[in-house]
Amino acid sequence: MITIASLKVGQHALIKEISIDIIPLKLLEMGCLPGNEVFLLQTAPFKDPLFININGCTMAIRKEMAKLIEVELIP
């Protein structure tokens, strides 16, 4: 499964189905919704947390959360 955690810096992807019971509402409100574009801007030292752009907004999430968000790479 490809998730946000497996993105390389600069790689763009589209968010696929997200499991509603695990992903918190707050993240959805910040734009983490199926079909929206996500890309990895930078990783923190030690590769965690991840600095991402979702739907035009910049935010940081931990790797453990990123692993739960399935994406589809944009070629």
Add this chain to the structure above:
Amino acid sequence: MAREINVALIGNPNTGKTSVFNQLTGLKQKVGNYPGITVEKKQGYCLLPRGLKANILDLPGTYSLNACSMDENVVIELLLNKNDKDFPDVVIVVADVENLKRNLLLFTQIKDLGIPTILAINMADQMARKAISVDIKKLEEKLQTKIVLISSRKNTGFEQLKELITNYSLLSTTPCLNASDIDPEYFNRLRKAFPNQDLYKLWLVITQDVNFGKLNRQPLLFPSDFKTESTSNLKRLQQKETILRYLFINEILKKTILIDKVNAKDLQSKLDKILIHKYWGYIIFFSILMLIFQAIFDWSRYPMDFIDVQFAALGEWIKVTLPEGVFTNLLAEGVIPGLAGVIIFIPQIAFLFLFISILEETGYMSRVVFLMDKIMRRFGLSGKSVVPLVSGTACAIPAIMAARNIESWKERLITILVTPLTTCSARLPVYLIIISLVIPDHRILGVFSLQGLTLMLLYLLGFSAAIFSAYLLDKILLIKKTGFFVIEMPHYKLPLPKNILYNVIEKTKLFVLGAGKIILAISIVLWVMASFGPGKFNEATTIVREKTSSQNLSEEAIDAEIASFKLENSYIGIMGKTIEPIVRPLGFDWKIGIALLSSFAAREVFVGTLATIYSVGSKEEETIKNRMAAEINPVLGTPLFNFASGISLLLFYAFAMQCMSTLAIVKQETNSWKWPIWQFFSLTSIAYIASLIAYQLLK
């Protein structure tokens, strides 16, 4: 009488809502708390055309009307309660032009409550540079409201905004989204159960309990035949609502906003490449910290010395000018030194808040959170604990409140428990005066002052103690980690001097008024206790004269003997002597013991207390520092404040939990007495043991 209307400012965090508030109200604002909770309440007013007066309320930043924290809940409580005296006649949603999509989510929710809502798009000055263009007319049409482009940096658009507020009654209150689209069947049942209520409002009331836990208010009375939905189903519906709203917003923005991505590349990512670089990021962060501490010690010394000297002169002047008597003594020996003990902190506190607000305003603070998260997690903390730990250098009270945005309860609790170990500004005057007494005024390599370095070591000690205790607590506390971590990484901004200035003034004012009252009251109580006493106190003159009659002393020496005899036999002297056996192993005399005791009300009382105790009975008005330097240890005959006792005192202050207000805030934030009590005893015992070891080794 001008007609008054209520205006509420609402918006996502980092949209510059507070600068809009400052721009509208100027200094006509006051900051308080919402009743019963410690969420800051900012109110002000502004005059509008046609003799209208707008009472403006700056509500806490929130991403939606689905509250997860006390701060966010304030927004919803107000919007759901038409009877609240602050209920807005009109809401201004402040949005940031670069995050319009996300900002509109909140906008549509508020609009759907049927409240007239103006959309103020802030940072409009950035549009050209970021190659963003918005079709305002069309957007107004789609959202059925009035939109104004503003820039608090360039001060544009505010006249138009005021004009819109004045004409608020013309705004449409048609909802953006039909609430029952979320789940027609469920909303139909709701409508039948509560025929007279606004459906969307009802829905928010129901979900508020889901998001935020049970609230203390009248529960909704569902008819007995109403089938309530399970929590997980309600959550699902909330998510569906969010998705529907985004569909609506995306559809609209597709037709009204244009972002030229080719031109959008800018400085931001270049800055981030350096500021959160795996080496440079840390080097820059620690250099900034070092700059702050070195600067505070060096820069604030001058105004502080000045204040100290001025108050000494004032006390002297009062003694000379006013007729002799109890009142003059109270003023010169109780009130003035007490006041001096408050005023003298102003330079440092102002500097600290200045630096902290600059770090926050520029957007750098969230980079620090990002940089530190992984490291902090090893110690059971969150990257977000950096904010409380750094602002703890100003005051533990706002710092502990800043821990609210930490999602995991365990990480948050640990942060709350260890934050009081960071060196707060109330410790600073104690440190400064002790350091200047016991550490030589040398410079290493001609640059770093030895005293400044000592101060920095104390800050580092505070931080390391906090981190180390967090690590232990993480192992000891059996609480499961819950919650998730997300932080917005706002774009870098040049801070607005006006915002920084207001913030510094406001925070300093709160400190001076809050702590000032306690300090002043304690100084007066201390003066009374030091100036009166039972039995022997009143016959001091006779007793001392008898005792010294054979020694052939000068009149002056006899007066000094009488004064010190009086002090020892005053109420405070008796109290101090009683506790002296406890503090003697730490290298303190009974006077310091009293100062330690009174410090439990607030640490900054220490200097004032010593000033009051030493000035009672002394003839000359001296600066506080000179008086302390002149104190002699009665047993050893050496200066009382020497290296060993000084270090011991510094350590005691570094660790002891000596602030009642902090304990009160911990009780409130953890909702139990267990944690503050536990914190008080463990920290104070650590302090005693550390001082004991230090003094016994160094003496």
